[in-house]
Amino acid sequence: MEPFLFQSKKGLPFFSLAPWKKEFPHLQVGFSARKPQEDWSTCNYALHVGDNPAKVIYNRKQLSEALGVSFASWTCGEQVHGVHIEVVHSDQRGKGREVRETAFSDTDGLLTGETDILLTSYYADCVPLFFYSPDLDWVGVAHAGWKGTVAGIGEKMLQNLVELGANLKNIRVAIGPSIGGCCYEVDEKVIQPLRSILQSDELKPTIAKRNNHSKWQLDLKQANAAIFLKNGINPQHLIISSWCTSCDLDYFYSHRRDQGNTGRMVAWIGKKERRSS
């Protein structure tokens, strides 16, 4: 069953990561959606796509309100398709929420163990990776396009959590909505680096070739899943969305489908203050 469930609050559409919300109710975790047939600026949450910054901040505030989180907790990295990861502390809470210049520079992965910090990252086809270590009670999010995937952002997130003391066998990973294998046509040069990371039997379920066609269809979500399994994630702790950002045009912006002229969804994860009982 699809783990990212569509819902709407205060008129704003988004996806909630249902299995985690159920098992770990103190987590805030999800992925935004667009409004069908509306201009892309209505649900654009990123400051780097040429949209009016005031409108983006307004959208972020509206979503924060709908989710019941503080806009002051909204924290961002400046994504560059790299593998740099930042651990966010309370004095860094809110970096990048109003201007790009204060976001963590060159950062595609964010981790925190503190409450009331909303880690965010931005998407229009790339793969959002969500992390939770129940033993540490740490959360993380990472932006994995093709470049970040082959450079090892997912593996590096796991390494950081383990170095912090997490038990790898307990780490939960969720792979969110992204462009699917159905719509992501790539050249052999894109597949080549994956061949050095994955064995042929691990790579096989992630790629397909259409008849009489020299190009590949790459399922980047499945490629990330294969990398997580290879790195020791328990298959029962791995969740994969089936949403395709290119096919499911009523819900998502897609950089490929929209030929670059589009907004960005936001992926978020954070911990609410636990209420003592």
Ligand SMILES: [Zn+2]
């Ligand atoms: Zn598709």
